[in-house]
Amino acid sequence: MKEYIKDLADTNLFSGITPNEISGLLDCVHAKLVDYEKDEFILEEGNRTYDFGIILSGRARAIKWDSTDRVIIITLLQKGSEIGVILAASLDHKSPVSVQAQEKVSILLIPFDYLLARCKKSCPCHERLLRNYINIVAEKGLLLHERMNCLLKPTVREKIMTYLMRVSCEKQSLDFVLPFNRNGMAEYLNVERSALSRELSNMKKDKVIDYNKNSFRLL
Protein backbone atom coordinates (compact mmCIF):
# COMPACT_ATOMS: atom_id res chain seq x y z
CA MET A 1 0.00 0.00 0.00
CA LYS A 2 2.95 2.28 0.65
CA GLU A 3 3.54 2.88 -3.02
CA TYR A 4 0.24 4.72 -3.37
CA ILE A 5 0.67 7.19 -0.54
CA LYS A 6 2.14 9.84 -2.76
CA ASP A 7 -0.83 9.59 -5.11
CA LEU A 8 -3.23 9.67 -2.19
CA ALA A 9 -1.81 12.98 -1.04
CA ASP A 10 -3.22 14.48 -4.24
CA THR A 11 -6.75 13.17 -3.75
CA ASN A 12 -9.64 15.19 -2.40
CA LEU A 13 -10.08 12.85 0.52
CA PHE A 14 -6.57 13.35 1.81
CA SER A 15 -6.19 16.96 0.75
CA GLY A 16 -4.30 18.94 3.37
CA ILE A 17 -2.90 15.84 5.01
CA THR A 18 0.80 15.00 4.80
CA PRO A 19 2.03 11.67 3.41
CA ASN A 20 3.30 10.83 6.86
CA GLU A 21 -0.08 11.37 8.44
CA ILE A 22 -1.80 9.51 5.62
CA SER A 23 0.30 6.50 6.37
CA GLY A 24 -0.96 6.50 9.93
CA LEU A 25 -4.52 7.19 8.93
CA LEU A 26 -4.68 4.22 6.58
CA ASP A 27 -4.23 1.86 9.51
CA CYS A 28 -6.53 3.90 11.65
CA VAL A 29 -9.44 3.62 9.16
CA HIS A 30 -8.69 0.01 8.24
CA ALA A 31 -8.10 0.79 4.59
CA LYS A 32 -7.57 -2.16 2.29
CA LEU A 33 -6.65 -2.70 -1.35
CA VAL A 34 -8.92 -4.41 -3.87
CA ASP A 35 -8.40 -5.09 -7.56
CA TYR A 36 -10.93 -5.51 -10.31
CA GLU A 37 -10.61 -6.86 -13.83
CA LYS A 38 -11.92 -5.08 -16.91
CA ASP A 39 -15.74 -5.17 -17.13
CA GLU A 40 -16.05 -6.46 -13.58
CA PHE A 41 -18.61 -4.79 -11.35
CA ILE A 42 -17.22 -2.86 -8.42
CA LEU A 43 -20.71 -2.03 -7.24
CA GLU A 44 -24.13 -3.29 -8.26
CA GLU A 45 -27.34 -1.32 -8.18
CA GLY A 46 -29.48 -2.36 -5.26
CA ASN A 47 -26.70 -4.05 -3.32
CA ARG A 48 -25.69 -2.86 0.10
CA THR A 49 -22.20 -1.63 0.86
CA TYR A 50 -20.72 -0.01 3.90
CA ASP A 51 -17.36 0.93 2.41
CA PHE A 52 -16.39 3.63 0.02
CA GLY A 53 -13.41 3.58 -2.30
CA ILE A 54 -10.84 5.65 -4.08
CA ILE A 55 -9.53 4.67 -7.47
CA LEU A 56 -5.77 4.24 -7.35
CA SER A 57 -5.43 3.26 -10.97
CA GLY A 58 -7.66 2.51 -13.92
CA ARG A 59 -10.98 3.93 -15.08
CA ALA A 60 -14.57 2.99 -14.34
CA ARG A 61 -18.07 4.23 -15.00
CA ALA A 62 -21.17 4.57 -12.88
CA ILE A 63 -24.20 3.40 -14.84
CA LYS A 64 -27.89 2.61 -14.67
CA TRP A 65 -30.09 0.75 -17.10
CA ASP A 66 -33.41 1.96 -18.40
CA SER A 67 -36.37 -0.35 -18.88
CA THR A 68 -35.19 -1.37 -22.34
CA ASP A 69 -31.79 -2.37 -20.95
CA ARG A 70 -30.08 0.55 -22.52
CA VAL A 71 -27.07 1.77 -20.59
CA ILE A 72 -27.10 5.25 -19.11
CA ILE A 73 -23.80 6.64 -17.95
CA ILE A 74 -24.10 8.60 -14.73
CA THR A 75 -20.45 9.50 -14.18
CA LEU A 76 -17.03 8.64 -15.47
CA LEU A 77 -14.52 7.73 -12.77
CA GLN A 78 -10.75 7.85 -13.00
CA LYS A 79 -7.67 7.78 -10.85
CA GLY A 80 -8.41 9.74 -7.70
CA SER A 81 -12.21 9.52 -8.10
CA GLU A 82 -14.25 8.35 -5.15
CA ILE A 83 -16.72 5.49 -5.39
CA GLY A 84 -19.77 4.93 -3.22
CA VAL A 85 -19.30 8.04 -1.14
CA ILE A 86 -22.97 8.92 -1.01
CA LEU A 87 -23.85 5.27 -0.61
CA ALA A 88 -21.57 4.64 2.36
CA ALA A 89 -22.88 7.68 4.19
CA SER A 90 -26.53 6.93 3.50
CA LEU A 91 -28.94 5.28 5.89
CA ASP A 92 -29.89 2.06 4.16
CA HIS A 93 -26.71 1.70 2.12
CA LYS A 94 -28.49 0.50 -1.00
CA SER A 95 -26.59 1.49 -4.10
CA PRO A 96 -28.42 3.72 -6.59
CA VAL A 97 -25.99 2.80 -9.37
CA SER A 98 -23.73 0.11 -10.70
CA VAL A 99 -20.04 0.82 -11.11
CA GLN A 100 -18.14 -1.09 -13.75
CA ALA A 101 -14.40 -1.24 -14.33
CA GLN A 102 -13.49 -0.14 -17.84
CA GLU A 103 -10.01 -1.57 -17.47
CA LYS A 104 -7.97 -3.12 -14.68
CA VAL A 105 -8.77 -1.06 -11.59
CA SER A 106 -7.15 -0.82 -8.15
CA ILE A 107 -9.18 0.61 -5.34
CA LEU A 108 -8.48 1.69 -1.80
CA LEU A 109 -11.47 0.60 0.27
CA ILE A 110 -12.37 2.32 3.54
CA PRO A 111 -15.20 1.24 5.84
CA PHE A 112 -17.37 4.24 6.53
CA ASP A 113 -17.69 3.42 10.22
CA TYR A 114 -13.97 3.68 10.76
CA LEU A 115 -13.96 7.01 9.04
CA LEU A 116 -16.46 8.28 11.58
CA ALA A 117 -14.85 6.63 14.57
CA ARG A 118 -12.39 9.11 16.01
CA CYS A 119 -9.11 7.32 16.38
CA LYS A 120 -7.66 6.76 19.85
CA LYS A 121 -4.81 9.12 19.15
CA SER A 122 -7.45 11.66 18.19
CA CYS A 123 -5.11 13.09 15.58
CA PRO A 124 -6.15 16.40 14.03
CA CYS A 125 -5.78 14.88 10.59
CA HIS A 126 -8.68 12.56 11.25
CA GLU A 127 -10.71 15.68 11.79
CA ARG A 128 -9.57 16.97 8.44
CA LEU A 129 -10.44 13.65 6.85
CA LEU A 130 -14.02 14.02 7.97
CA ARG A 131 -14.28 17.53 6.65
CA ASN A 132 -12.87 16.43 3.32
CA TYR A 133 -15.43 13.66 3.22
CA ILE A 134 -18.29 16.07 3.72
CA ASN A 135 -16.99 18.18 0.87
CA ILE A 136 -16.79 15.15 -1.37
CA VAL A 137 -20.33 14.01 -0.68
CA ALA A 138 -21.53 17.51 -1.43
CA GLU A 139 -19.56 17.68 -4.67
CA LYS A 140 -21.02 14.35 -5.74
CA GLY A 141 -24.44 15.84 -5.19
CA LEU A 142 -23.55 18.83 -7.34
CA LEU A 143 -22.35 16.47 -10.04
CA LEU A 144 -25.80 14.94 -10.09
CA HIS A 145 -27.29 18.37 -10.47
CA GLU A 146 -25.04 19.04 -13.45
CA ARG A 147 -26.15 15.73 -14.80
CA MET A 148 -29.76 16.71 -14.46
CA ASN A 149 -29.18 20.01 -16.21
CA CYS A 150 -28.49 17.97 -19.33
CA LEU A 151 -31.27 15.46 -18.90
CA LEU A 152 -33.88 18.12 -18.27
CA LYS A 153 -33.41 19.82 -21.61
CA PRO A 154 -36.28 19.09 -23.97
CA THR A 155 -34.35 18.68 -27.22
CA VAL A 156 -31.30 16.71 -28.22
CA ARG A 157 -29.57 19.85 -29.40
CA GLU A 158 -29.96 21.52 -26.03
CA LYS A 159 -28.71 18.47 -24.22
CA ILE A 160 -25.62 18.51 -26.39
CA MET A 161 -25.06 22.22 -25.96
CA THR A 162 -25.52 22.08 -22.21
CA TYR A 163 -22.98 19.33 -21.96
CA LEU A 164 -20.46 20.88 -24.33
CA MET A 165 -20.67 24.23 -22.62
CA ARG A 166 -20.03 22.63 -19.29
CA VAL A 167 -16.94 20.84 -20.52
CA SER A 168 -15.75 23.96 -22.28
CA CYS A 169 -16.20 25.82 -19.03
CA GLU A 170 -14.26 23.25 -17.05
CA LYS A 171 -11.44 23.14 -19.55
CA GLN A 172 -11.45 26.95 -19.81
CA SER A 173 -11.30 26.74 -23.56
CA LEU A 174 -13.53 26.60 -26.61
CA ASP A 175 -11.49 23.67 -27.87
CA PHE A 176 -11.57 20.45 -25.94
CA VAL A 177 -11.54 16.69 -26.19
CA LEU A 178 -14.40 14.65 -24.79
CA PRO A 179 -13.79 11.54 -22.70
CA PHE A 180 -16.51 9.77 -24.69
CA ASN A 181 -16.86 8.22 -28.08
CA ARG A 182 -20.18 8.77 -29.85
CA ASN A 183 -21.78 5.82 -28.18
CA GLY A 184 -20.65 6.89 -24.72
CA MET A 185 -21.77 10.43 -25.35
CA ALA A 186 -25.21 9.14 -26.34
CA GLU A 187 -25.35 7.04 -23.19
CA TYR A 188 -24.42 10.04 -21.12
CA LEU A 189 -26.97 12.36 -22.69
CA ASN A 190 -29.58 9.62 -22.73
CA VAL A 191 -30.39 9.91 -26.41
CA GLU A 192 -30.22 7.60 -29.41
CA ARG A 193 -26.77 7.37 -30.90
CA SER A 194 -28.07 8.00 -34.40
CA ALA A 195 -30.14 10.94 -33.18
CA LEU A 196 -27.00 12.33 -31.59
CA SER A 197 -24.99 11.93 -34.79
CA ARG A 198 -27.75 13.51 -36.78
CA GLU A 199 -27.98 16.52 -34.50
CA LEU A 200 -24.20 16.95 -34.32
CA SER A 201 -24.18 17.08 -38.11
CA ASN A 202 -26.89 19.71 -38.09
CA MET A 203 -25.05 21.78 -35.54
CA LYS A 204 -21.89 21.64 -37.61
CA LYS A 205 -23.89 22.67 -40.67
CA ASP A 206 -25.42 25.54 -38.65
CA LYS A 207 -21.90 26.56 -37.62
CA VAL A 208 -22.54 26.49 -33.89
CA ILE A 209 -19.92 23.83 -33.31
CA ASP A 210 -17.13 22.10 -35.14
CA TYR A 211 -15.71 18.69 -34.38
CA ASN A 212 -14.00 15.64 -35.60
CA LYS A 213 -13.92 12.48 -33.59
CA ASN A 214 -13.85 13.52 -29.95
CA SER A 215 -12.29 16.93 -30.50
CA PHE A 216 -14.87 19.68 -30.31
CA ARG A 217 -14.89 23.42 -30.75
CA LEU A 218 -17.61 25.87 -29.83
CA LEU A 219 -18.16 28.67 -32.33
Add this chain to the structure above:
Amino acid sequence: MKEYIKDLADTNLFSGITPNEISGLLDCVHAKLVDYEKDEFILEEGNRTYDFGIILSGRARAIKWDSTDRVIIITLLQKGSEIGVILAASLDHKSPVSVQAQEKVSILLIPFDYLLARCKKSCPCHERLLRNYINIVAEKGLLLHERMNCLLKPTVREKIMTYLMRVSCEKQSLDFVLPFNRNGMAEYLNVERSALSRELSNMKKDKVIDYNKNSFRLL
Protein backbone atom coordinates in the same frame (compact mmCIF):
# COMPACT_ATOMS: atom_id res chain seq x y z
CA MET B 1 -36.24 30.44 19.21
CA LYS B 2 -37.02 28.42 22.30
CA GLU B 3 -40.46 27.49 21.07
CA TYR B 4 -39.03 25.43 18.23
CA ILE B 5 -36.66 23.27 20.23
CA LYS B 6 -39.16 20.51 20.67
CA ASP B 7 -39.75 20.37 16.93
CA LEU B 8 -36.03 20.43 16.27
CA ALA B 9 -35.55 17.32 18.38
CA ASP B 10 -37.55 15.44 15.74
CA THR B 11 -35.44 16.60 12.79
CA ASN B 12 -32.74 14.56 11.12
CA LEU B 13 -30.12 17.14 11.94
CA PHE B 14 -30.72 16.95 15.67
CA SER B 15 -31.62 13.30 15.82
CA GLY B 16 -30.17 11.68 18.94
CA ILE B 17 -29.62 15.00 20.66
CA THR B 18 -31.67 16.03 23.68
CA PRO B 19 -33.67 19.28 23.75
CA ASN B 20 -31.36 20.51 26.44
CA GLU B 21 -28.29 19.91 24.35
CA ILE B 22 -29.98 21.42 21.32
CA SER B 23 -30.52 24.60 23.22
CA GLY B 24 -26.81 24.85 23.87
CA LEU B 25 -25.89 23.86 20.33
CA LEU B 26 -28.00 26.58 18.77
CA ASP B 27 -25.82 29.23 20.36
CA CYS B 28 -22.72 27.26 19.60
CA VAL B 29 -23.44 27.15 15.85
CA HIS B 30 -24.79 30.70 15.70
CA ALA B 31 -28.23 29.61 14.52
CA LYS B 32 -30.65 32.34 13.57
CA LEU B 33 -34.27 32.60 12.53
CA VAL B 34 -35.44 33.93 9.18
CA ASP B 35 -38.94 34.30 7.76
CA TYR B 36 -40.10 34.32 4.17
CA GLU B 37 -43.37 35.34 2.61
CA LYS B 38 -45.30 33.20 0.14
CA ASP B 39 -43.62 33.05 -3.30
CA GLU B 40 -40.45 34.66 -1.95
CA PHE B 41 -37.17 33.07 -2.93
CA ILE B 42 -35.20 31.49 -0.10
CA LEU B 43 -32.40 30.59 -2.48
CA GLU B 44 -31.66 31.55 -6.06
CA GLU B 45 -29.91 29.43 -8.62
CA GLY B 46 -26.36 30.62 -9.16
CA ASN B 47 -26.14 32.64 -5.95
CA ARG B 48 -23.61 31.85 -3.29
CA THR B 49 -24.62 30.89 0.23
CA TYR B 50 -22.64 29.64 3.15
CA ASP B 51 -25.54 28.74 5.41
CA PHE B 52 -27.95 25.89 5.35
CA GLY B 53 -31.43 25.90 6.81
CA ILE B 54 -34.13 23.81 8.37
CA ILE B 55 -37.77 24.53 7.75
CA LEU B 56 -39.53 25.20 11.03
CA SER B 57 -42.90 25.84 9.47
CA GLY B 58 -44.41 26.17 6.02
CA ARG B 59 -43.69 24.48 2.71
CA ALA B 60 -41.33 25.27 -0.14
CA ARG B 61 -40.09 23.78 -3.38
CA ALA B 62 -36.70 23.47 -5.01
CA ILE B 63 -36.96 24.29 -8.70
CA LYS B 64 -35.03 24.87 -11.88
CA TRP B 65 -36.15 26.37 -15.16
CA ASP B 66 -35.57 24.86 -18.56
CA SER B 67 -34.63 26.93 -21.59
CA THR B 68 -38.27 27.69 -22.34
CA ASP B 69 -38.80 29.01 -18.81
CA ARG B 70 -40.88 26.04 -17.81
CA VAL B 71 -40.60 25.18 -14.14
CA ILE B 72 -39.12 21.87 -13.12
CA ILE B 73 -39.67 20.78 -9.56
CA ILE B 74 -36.64 19.12 -8.04
CA THR B 75 -37.90 18.49 -4.52
CA LEU B 76 -40.76 19.42 -2.27
CA LEU B 77 -39.73 20.70 1.12
CA GLN B 78 -41.79 20.78 4.29
CA LYS B 79 -41.45 21.24 8.01
CA GLY B 80 -38.24 19.54 9.09
CA SER B 81 -36.71 19.51 5.59
CA GLU B 82 -33.22 20.84 5.15
CA ILE B 83 -32.37 23.52 2.60
CA GLY B 84 -29.02 24.11 0.96
CA VAL B 85 -27.26 21.23 2.67
CA ILE B 86 -25.28 20.18 -0.37
CA LEU B 87 -24.70 23.79 -1.28
CA ALA B 88 -23.29 24.82 2.10
CA ALA B 89 -20.89 21.89 2.14
CA SER B 90 -19.74 22.38 -1.44
CA LEU B 91 -16.57 24.10 -2.52
CA ASP B 92 -17.75 27.09 -4.49
CA HIS B 93 -21.11 27.45 -2.76
CA LYS B 94 -23.01 28.24 -5.95
CA SER B 95 -26.57 27.06 -5.72
CA PRO B 96 -27.72 24.53 -8.32
CA VAL B 97 -31.40 25.29 -7.64
CA SER B 98 -33.80 27.97 -6.58
CA VAL B 99 -35.94 27.43 -3.51
CA GLN B 100 -39.26 29.19 -3.33
CA ALA B 101 -41.63 29.48 -0.39
CA GLN B 102 -45.07 28.11 -1.21
CA GLU B 103 -46.55 29.75 1.85
CA LYS B 104 -45.22 31.70 4.84
CA VAL B 105 -42.04 29.89 5.86
CA SER B 106 -39.84 30.06 8.95
CA ILE B 107 -36.31 28.79 8.71
CA LEU B 108 -33.53 28.09 11.15
CA LEU B 109 -30.31 29.21 9.47
CA ILE B 110 -26.95 27.76 10.45
CA PRO B 111 -23.60 28.88 9.01
CA PHE B 112 -21.77 25.84 7.74
CA ASP B 113 -18.47 26.99 9.20
CA TYR B 114 -19.81 26.99 12.70
CA LEU B 115 -21.12 23.52 12.20
CA LEU B 116 -17.63 22.36 11.38
CA ALA B 117 -15.92 24.37 14.08
CA ARG B 118 -15.74 22.22 17.18
CA CYS B 119 -17.17 24.21 20.05
CA LYS B 120 -14.94 25.21 22.96
CA LYS B 121 -16.85 22.94 25.29
CA SER B 122 -16.20 20.16 22.78
CA CYS B 123 -19.55 18.63 23.64
CA PRO B 124 -20.17 15.11 22.33
CA CYS B 125 -23.41 16.31 20.80
CA HIS B 126 -21.53 18.52 18.37
CA GLU B 127 -19.89 15.34 17.19
CA ARG B 128 -23.27 13.81 16.66
CA LEU B 129 -24.42 16.89 14.81
CA LEU B 130 -21.65 16.45 12.29
CA ARG B 131 -22.48 12.81 11.73
CA ASN B 132 -26.11 13.67 11.23
CA TYR B 133 -25.10 16.27 8.70
CA ILE B 134 -23.11 13.77 6.69
CA ASN B 135 -26.12 11.48 6.62
CA ILE B 136 -28.32 14.28 5.42
CA VAL B 137 -26.02 15.28 2.57
CA ALA B 138 -25.90 11.66 1.49
CA GLU B 139 -29.66 11.29 1.63
CA LYS B 140 -30.04 14.43 -0.47
CA GLY B 141 -27.80 12.79 -3.03
CA LEU B 142 -29.94 9.69 -3.03
CA LEU B 143 -33.00 11.84 -3.52
CA LEU B 144 -31.41 13.18 -6.68
CA HIS B 145 -30.81 9.64 -7.84
CA GLU B 146 -34.47 8.79 -7.30
CA ARG B 147 -35.27 11.91 -9.23
CA MET B 148 -33.13 10.76 -12.11
CA ASN B 149 -34.77 7.36 -12.15
CA CYS B 150 -37.92 9.13 -13.27
CA LEU B 151 -36.30 11.52 -15.70
CA LEU B 152 -34.33 8.78 -17.43
CA LYS B 153 -37.37 6.80 -18.48
CA PRO B 154 -38.03 7.15 -22.20
CA THR B 155 -41.82 7.39 -22.14
CA VAL B 156 -44.31 9.40 -20.15
CA ARG B 157 -46.01 6.26 -18.93
CA GLU B 158 -42.82 4.88 -17.49
CA LYS B 159 -42.01 8.16 -15.80
CA ILE B 160 -45.42 8.07 -14.17
CA MET B 161 -45.12 4.45 -13.13
CA THR B 162 -41.65 4.92 -11.70
CA TYR B 163 -42.83 7.80 -9.62
CA LEU B 164 -46.05 6.18 -8.45
CA MET B 165 -44.29 2.98 -7.49
CA ARG B 166 -41.78 4.93 -5.45
CA VAL B 167 -44.48 6.77 -3.54
CA SER B 168 -46.42 3.55 -3.07
CA CYS B 169 -43.29 1.98 -1.69
CA GLU B 170 -42.67 4.84 0.72
CA LYS B 171 -46.23 4.85 1.92
CA GLN B 172 -46.22 1.05 2.14
CA SER B 173 -49.58 0.90 0.43
CA LEU B 174 -51.13 0.64 -3.02
CA ASP B 175 -53.39 3.55 -2.13
CA PHE B 176 -51.86 6.93 -1.55
CA VAL B 177 -52.30 10.64 -2.00
CA LEU B 178 -49.79 12.65 -3.98
CA PRO B 179 -48.45 15.97 -2.72
CA PHE B 180 -48.93 17.41 -6.21
CA ASN B 181 -51.79 18.62 -8.32
CA ARG B 182 -51.66 17.74 -12.01
CA ASN B 183 -49.58 20.73 -12.85
CA GLY B 184 -47.07 20.05 -10.11
CA MET B 185 -46.86 16.42 -11.06
CA ALA B 186 -46.11 17.42 -14.64
CA GLU B 187 -43.43 19.81 -13.42
CA TYR B 188 -41.91 17.07 -11.34
CA LEU B 189 -41.88 14.46 -14.10
CA ASN B 190 -40.77 17.05 -16.62
CA VAL B 191 -43.57 16.38 -19.11
CA GLU B 192 -46.38 18.40 -20.61
CA ARG B 193 -49.38 18.67 -18.37
CA SER B 194 -51.74 17.67 -21.15
CA ALA B 195 -49.51 14.76 -22.08
CA LEU B 196 -49.60 13.67 -18.46
CA SER B 197 -53.37 13.86 -18.29
CA ARG B 198 -53.65 11.96 -21.53
CA GLU B 199 -51.41 9.17 -20.34
CA LEU B 200 -53.09 8.97 -16.94
CA SER B 201 -56.38 8.47 -18.75
CA ASN B 202 -54.88 5.72 -20.86
CA MET B 203 -53.45 4.00 -17.83
CA LYS B 204 -56.80 4.11 -16.10
CA LYS B 205 -58.42 2.71 -19.25
CA ASP B 206 -55.78 -0.03 -19.31
CA LYS B 207 -56.54 -0.78 -15.68
CA VAL B 208 -53.00 -0.40 -14.41
CA ILE B 209 -53.93 2.43 -12.09
CA ASP B 210 -57.01 4.13 -10.72
CA TYR B 211 -57.24 7.66 -9.42
CA ASN B 212 -59.30 10.67 -8.84
CA LYS B 213 -57.75 14.01 -8.08
CA ASN B 214 -54.59 13.33 -6.14
CA SER B 215 -55.65 9.97 -4.73
CA PHE B 216 -54.06 7.10 -6.60
CA ARG B 217 -54.22 3.33 -6.50
CA LEU B 218 -51.94 0.85 -8.19
CA LEU B 219 -53.67 -2.21 -9.67
Add this chain to the structure above:
DNA sequence: AATCTTTTGTTGCTTGCGCAACGAAAAGCG
Protein backbone atom coordinates in the same frame (compact mmCIF):
# COMPACT_ATOMS: atom_id res chain seq x y z
C1' DA C 1 -2.07 -6.85 -47.16
C1' DA C 2 -6.23 -9.08 -46.21
C1' DT C 3 -9.91 -9.92 -43.11
C1' DC C 4 -12.68 -8.96 -39.29
C1' DT C 5 -14.50 -5.83 -35.76
C1' DT C 6 -15.77 -1.48 -34.02
C1' DT C 7 -17.09 3.16 -34.64
C1' DT C 8 -19.59 6.78 -37.34
C1' DG C 9 -22.59 8.95 -40.34
C1' DT C 10 -26.89 8.85 -43.10
C1' DT C 11 -31.60 8.26 -44.10
C1' DG C 12 -36.61 6.70 -44.40
C1' DC C 13 -40.23 5.27 -41.45
C1' DT C 14 -43.12 5.75 -37.52
C1' DT C 15 -44.70 7.44 -33.28
C1' DG C 16 -44.78 9.60 -28.81
C1' DC C 17 -45.56 13.77 -27.15
C1' DG C 18 -45.12 18.87 -27.05
C1' DC C 19 -48.20 22.49 -28.22
C1' DA C 20 -52.29 25.09 -28.52
C1' DA C 21 -57.00 25.60 -28.02
C1' DC C 22 -61.24 24.64 -25.83
C1' DG C 23 -64.84 23.25 -22.44
C1' DA C 24 -66.12 21.58 -18.04
C1' DA C 25 -65.50 21.19 -13.31
C1' DA C 26 -63.83 22.99 -9.00
C1' DA C 27 -62.30 26.44 -6.08
C1' DG C 28 -61.72 31.06 -4.45
C1' DC C 29 -63.97 35.66 -3.55
C1' DG C 30 -66.79 39.77 -3.01
Add this chain to the structure above:
DNA sequence: CGCTTTTCGTTGCGCAAGCAACAAAAGATT
Protein backbone atom coordinates in the same frame (compact mmCIF):
# COMPACT_ATOMS: atom_id res chain seq x y z
C1' DC D 1 -75.17 33.43 -4.92
C1' DG D 2 -73.06 34.94 -9.07
C1' DC D 3 -68.66 35.95 -10.85
C1' DT D 4 -63.92 35.20 -11.59
C1' DT D 5 -59.95 32.30 -11.46
C1' DT D 6 -57.71 28.07 -11.31
C1' DT D 7 -57.51 23.21 -12.30
C1' DC D 8 -58.30 19.29 -15.18
C1' DG D 9 -59.48 16.46 -19.17
C1' DT D 10 -59.80 16.04 -24.27
C1' DT D 11 -58.40 16.37 -28.96
C1' DG D 12 -56.13 17.56 -33.57
C1' DC D 13 -51.83 18.83 -35.48
C1' DG D 14 -46.96 18.69 -36.44
C1' DC D 15 -42.45 17.61 -35.45
C1' DA D 16 -38.50 15.82 -32.92
C1' DA D 17 -36.39 11.82 -32.22
C1' DG D 18 -36.47 6.67 -31.53
C1' DC D 19 -35.73 2.70 -34.39
C1' DA D 20 -33.70 -0.15 -37.84
C1' DA D 21 -30.88 -0.92 -41.60
C1' DC D 22 -26.96 0.14 -44.30
C1' DA D 23 -22.52 1.91 -45.88
C1' DA D 24 -18.23 4.00 -45.12
C1' DA D 25 -14.31 4.78 -42.24
C1' DA D 26 -11.09 3.50 -38.79
C1' DG D 27 -8.80 0.10 -35.93
C1' DA D 28 -7.52 -4.36 -34.66
C1' DT D 29 -5.76 -9.09 -35.60
C1' DT D 30 -3.39 -12.55 -37.92
